[in-house]
Amino acid sequence: MKETYRCWAEIDRAALRHNAKVVRDRIGSAEMLAVVKANAYGHGLVGVAEALADDAQLFGVANLQEALTLRETLPHPIVILGPATPEERPVIAEHGFIPTISSLEEAEAFDRLKRGLSQFQDRHRHGANGRRAE
16 A cells, blocks of 8 residues: 655745745844754755755754754854754864853863854854853
């Protein structure tokens, strides 16, 4: 018996681009981060990101694997919104991904990897205004 799916989602890339332009009109020159985590919420990580590539300056993904997948297609800065395991930190630093820092220990670990917090601060994550964290 052939499997048939009765539920599906069709993504209109033109509508995605239109919505991004509406957001752009509202936020002015502020940078736009397009969150495409969880495979773009089940709609296809790469396809959705490609549709938004001209409008978004950054992309947010759930984990390192999604970041690596997206990097194969797009050069944009990528923020990893989920926590990183200690084993993932060197790969994150090596590829220049922007980690989400949730503890002093994690910040110190990235600092030891010679990454410091410069990309993290430059992107004004979590309300930071570009000044060095104290």
